[in-house]
Amino acid sequence: MLILPENADHAGILGRMKITLVRGDITQQATDVVVNAANSSLLGGGGVDGAIHRHGGPEILAECRQLRASRYGKGLPTGQAVATTAGKLPARWVIHTVGPVHSVKEDRSGLLASCYRESLRVADELGARSVAFPAISTGVYRWPMEDAARIVLGTVRSADTRIDDVTFVLFDVEAYQTFERVLRGLGPTDEEIEAVLAARPSEHWEKLFALADALTDADLEVTWEGGPEPGEEGVSEMPHAIYSDALDAVLSVLVGLQVIVPFDWSAWHRATPLFPDGNGLDQAPVADAARLATTFIRAERFSEGTIQEAIQSGALHAILRRLRHWYQNERQ
Structure with missing residues (x-):
């Protein structure tokens, strides 16, 4: 579900995390934690790093120096995170994490994802419930x-965390619009999809499985139909598939x-090589059966x-099999 609050900020309720x-x-975010895009030295820098140190005051730098003198003598490694006081900031803590430099020759997306995952882990250890991230x-x-938006939004919403509220603070309109577009494209979480499925009456599910069981090879x-006739010239009707009434x-x-x-x-279809033919779907979340059904039915248009294709590959039967197993054994 995507909502647009009265203050015109954009929010999505993804599972139990907002x-x-x-x-x-x-630096103005009154969340439990603000995340600093730090450099490895932990001693301040430009951009977000410099702004957090300027507004937070010398207490932040003092704790960073202690960290350098103890745990991080060689600096904070890329993708890791560590917490300090927030000093004069309205937040309670600052979590410092070092992002990777983008490379066209090397895939460093795992390091970028790690910045967010590790920051959430540290926030959980602190007992925080709300976190503000920069890009x-x-x-x-x-x-x-x-x-970046695809990587970090996907990472955050799938993270195993107790954080209730995550805010992405974007500096300009272009960044905001990009994150908004990607957030909308991600669609609902596994939990949201399963909740929708669970809300449907039992008679609807029983009808589906009865119809599926009655399908014959002929169905x-x-x-x-359509297509050019032998020897026909000019524009002709494109061939189109005719499916049985039972199917x-x-x-x-x-x-329904x-x-x-x-x-x-x-994008999901391209990124999920196990599922286009239904292989692996039996062990996947039931939400993936819903997504795969969407892929085939919407693509038909x-x-x-x-x-x-779904019939011949076995994907249609895999979808129905996964839905039936969920309905009989997992539905709450």
């Missing part, structure tokens, strides 16, 4: 904003169950024969 995007100054590595470290055969009924119930979920299905 993710909010704001345009503003991270780490997107400044002088030249990480492309859209790629699963696909015929094609159409199954697909209609899937849609709200198994078709709003998300960037094409743009590419004739997508449902036929």
Whole structure:
């Protein structure tokens, strides 16, 4: 679910974690934790790092120097995080993390994700419930904003954390709009999708499985109409798939169950090599069965024969099998 609060900041409720995007100054965020895009020395620098030290005062630098004299004599490694006081900032703590420099020759996305994951881990250890992040590595470290947004939003919302409220503080309109677009494209979490499925009445699920059980081999055969006639010239009707009434009924119930979920299905399809043919779906969250159903049914609008592909590859049966197992054994 995506909501637009009255203050025009953009927020998404993702599972039990609230993710909010704001345009503003991270030093003004009254969250439990603000995250500093630090350099390895922990002794201050430019950008977010410099602003946090200036506004937070000498207490932050004093604790950073203690860390350098003890645990981090060679500096804080890239992707790791450590906490200090927040000094005069409205936050309670500052968590310092070192982002990677972007490289076109080396995939450093794991290090960027680690900055956020480790920051949340440290925040949990502190007992914090709210965290404000900058867009780490997107400044002088030249990480492309859209790629960074995909990495960090995906990392944060899938993190195993007790944090309730995460705010991304974006410096300018372009960064804000990029994060907003990516956040919308990510769609609902596994928990949100499962909650929607669980809310559907039992009779709807029983109808789906009864229709699926009644499908015959003939019902699963696909015929094609249209296309050029032999010797025909000029524009002709494009060939299109014809599905049986029995299969159409199954697909209609899937849609009616709200198994078709709003998300960037094409990006998910490209990034999930195990699932396009249904392999591995039995061990996956039921939300992935919903996403895969979306991929095939929505793609049918743009590419004739997508449902036929799902039948022939076994993906349709894998979707129905995973949904049935969830309904019989996991639904609450």
